[in-house]
Amino acid sequence: MPALAHFQVFNTLSHSRATLERSAQVAEGMALAVWSNAHDATGYSTPGHHTIGCYLDGGLGTFRRDQPGHKGAPDKLCILPAEHQSAWVVNGELRFIHLYFDVEQFALGAVRLLDREPRETQLHERTFIDEPLQTARFRALSQLDWDEPAERLLCSSLACAILDHSLLSHSGRRQDLQVKGGLAAHQRKDLLDYIEQHLDQPLSIDALAQRVALSPYHFARMFQLSIGLAPHRYVLTRRLQRAAHLLQHSHLALGEIALSCGFASASHFSNRFRQAFGATPGLYRQALAH
Template sequence: MHSRPAPISHAVFDTMCGTDATLERFAWLGDGIAAAIWQRDTDEALTVYARPGHHTLSCYLDGGYRTERSGAPRQYGAPLRLCTLPDDHESEWVVRDHLRLLHVYFMPEHFTRRAVLELDREPREITLADRTYFESPGLLRLCQSLVAAPWDGADDLLRANEITHDTLSELLRSQGVVRRAPRPKGGLAPSVRRRLADYIEANLARPVTLGMLAQLACLSEFHLARMFRVSFGMPPSAWIARRRVESACTLLRTSTLPLQQIADLCGYADLSHLGHRFRAAMGTSPRRYRQAMAR
């Protein structure tokens, strides 16, 4: 039996709990993302994942030399090798001997929400590739940073969360694939989506209303709101609020600007407004976040 952390909604984690694996470390990293380090020592065992409903990144840290995925004969695990398991995948794994690995569990929306800005694609068009035992220096470096980082206090979790979001961006760029389903209907034309995204980025310091966006897209406010949600994965107000927080995070990490100036640049009415919105999104104050990121 495992001593489980808080209730887990990640099916791959639940499957691992039902095996002879030992949970070495676990943490909720914020934003509904979790990480775990597992160890297994077994003569031979079969592990099955069936459409878990979430994405998983797996990084082998030690052993795995005789572990293989059914249907992929003579491909074995090894330290520094990676696997990506999308939410709708099905797989069987024959596990033998010693194995130590890192799992990062995250929902599809965590992965695809950044597609608009980083790939100029709609979130609903992209998914995580199903890949077994591949190498990626960039992803490996981020996984090693996550393993090396402490996951204990609030500041530690903030830094681990930042590493994990960098990992998701790298995954999107290197392991994101277009869904095999027919191109989804509805939503904004790509040129309109780009125009709206660029306008929001250029005007984070100013009030941005639904009417402004509707005029820019040549649509009624009702149709703009509906189609924006389809193409961006969230309503306009939520997208703008998230981009303001993310912009504040970037400035807090990379500059020494006073908090008041950051509030102004990110469109917050005053320091109190910045603090309230930032704490609601990040679980800590802007000042504490800056201090944590500087360590």
């Protein structure tokens, strides 16, 4: 079973008539796949992840069963949120690229880009829309060599840009949700600002809990409820994201970046970075720094 099979849409296509041309995990919680299909019918039922797709070739006879008059075409985009349901008919030939990203990546984007609790935020479902900038990114992704380390890092950068654009352009507040529990808005803002200002220092659950006058256990539960990630996971991710930014936009030595982002040693930093980005910090800088 392919390594991406935990993405339900990928798994569903793997068991359909569709042919997988290639696939790769391009960052933690994000993966790409190029498919071709013809004369098929398939459907997705409440996947636990988000999918953004772009038609590369064909698709003129492809439609959703609930929208039979709305047909696909090259360069058309589809946004399929987690928990959505859709049924598709493929008449003729079709070639397309999918970007899969898990709910943790969506949660991080909601907090980072929108300053909003992820549970209050939804990604809007869209079918066959025109967005030239997003299409250009998908086209660029389809032409890169996903097995070549440097180009794989460019894939990661483009995939993140697609996700950020979708969050900013196609998400909004849930209208049907009564938000209960979790951290108050001012507590969330204070904590996240504090974390950002102290990423170079040890950040214990006890210390963070004290800032909002909660027990460590209760704080961890409230943080997870509000942010969508456990506190230690959020802190590690923000450290890695800051490190990636410094690698691309500064000339600091790797050891300095490690310390400024709260890693105990350069080797610990390198191991964590490689796990998240699929490359060492040095290779990442070489590929993306300008």
